[in-house]
Amino acid sequence: MQRRKGERIMEQNRRKPMPLWLMIPLDVALMAGCILSFAYFHHVRPAPSDDKPIDLMAGFTSTTTSATTTTMTTTVQITTTTTNTDASGEMTTTLTGDTGSTAATGTTLSGQRTQSSALTTSSTTTTTTTTAPPTYDYSGWASKWGEIFSVGDEVVITDNSYRSHDVYINIETRQVNTSVAYIADVYIRNIGNFAAAFAKDTYGRSIYEWPQSMAERHNAILAVNADYYTGRDTGIIVRNGQLYRNVEKGDVGSIFLDGTMRNDTKTSFDLETYATMGLYQTMTFGPMLVTNGEPVLGFSGSIAKANPRTGFGYYEPGHYCMIVVDGRQEGYSIGLTMDEFAMLFDELGCQEAYNLDGGQSAMMIFNGEVYNKPYKGGRETGDIFYFSEVN
DSSP, rough: OOOEEEEHHHHHHHOOOHHHHHHHHHHHHHHHHHHHHHHHHIIITTTBBBBBBTTTTOOOOOOOOOOOOOOEEOOOOOOOOOOOOOOBBBEEEEEEEOOOOEETTTOOOOEEEEEEOOOOOOOOOOOOOOOOOOOOOOOOOGTTTTOOSOOOOOEESSSSEOSSSEEEEEEEEEEETTTTEEEEEEEEEEEEGGEEEEEGGGOTTTTTTTTHHHHTTTTTTEEEEEGGGGGGGOOOEEEEEEEEEEOOOSSSEEEESSSSSEOOOOOOHHHHHHHHHTTEEESSOOOEEEEEEEOOOOOSSGGGGGGGGGEEEEETTEEEEEEEESSTTTTTTBOHHHHHHHHHHHHHHEEEEEEEEGGGOOOOOEEEOOOSOOOOOOOSEEEEEEEOOOO
């Protein structure tokens, strides 16, 4: 009897529910743990520390176009005649030079030395030098485009163009339908002439700065707003060979150290493989506009409507274009639809093109000044892409 009574008491204790005052805080703690775990695994863990981005260039062997040395033939002749008169006679010394193989470092001469004796009564010295005119440097990507860059340290700047030893830029202002587009045609000698910069030179959320301020600090000749990455937590962020964020978002535009560009969908982008190929920059706002020489069309929804636009286009290694389209300004420029923007890059002959942040962010900076007429004067943003000289 006593045993049965004890069993009944134990059964009652097992079925007795947990007090409400204890269940509520335990449930809250469990939910908080789930939320924190999700945030960690999907947002925090995949991204490197803000202070310690992953260097994708470490151990990478570049296969970019090597410099091509231009060899020229120069005729240099130096003749020296010295006559001494005395009772024993005269000695004449002649050094004649022949052509030599030269590069930018100078000239190699080869010749012969002769001596003879005779009786004379005069003294004469004659020097004749013939040098080659300045020549173009065809190293790097300049080997493909002849004389598009300038000679030596010559820099020529106009209201819409820039030409130096390493950078050539020409900006065309074009009416496209009911909008005004600023099309910058850009050639560079090396990939180092193209770079990216963060607002206040700091990677992180909610950090903003005017594009013209970023451009000035980095001595940019030409710059445009980039991805506005700082306003969201997603997107593959690689800048100047450093990986800052590895969270999938959508289409990705990639530029490599060899100057090539390719576009990928979220599923076709392969960070591990691309890192071994020399991944240098990524663009993550999207979408892609031209891929493999074909325009991407058929956009729908709010993204498809006419708006101010910024985009980056690729022709071949070392030859790119940046386009900014003004918009939302009746009587001046309405803006382009996404289909119209893709068609513009395609008509220019771009093999790849990618859409960057637009709207009020759409800004082009040339030689320190805002070149376009941005909607409401533009705004601060999180990053820029730019071209500059390399010291």
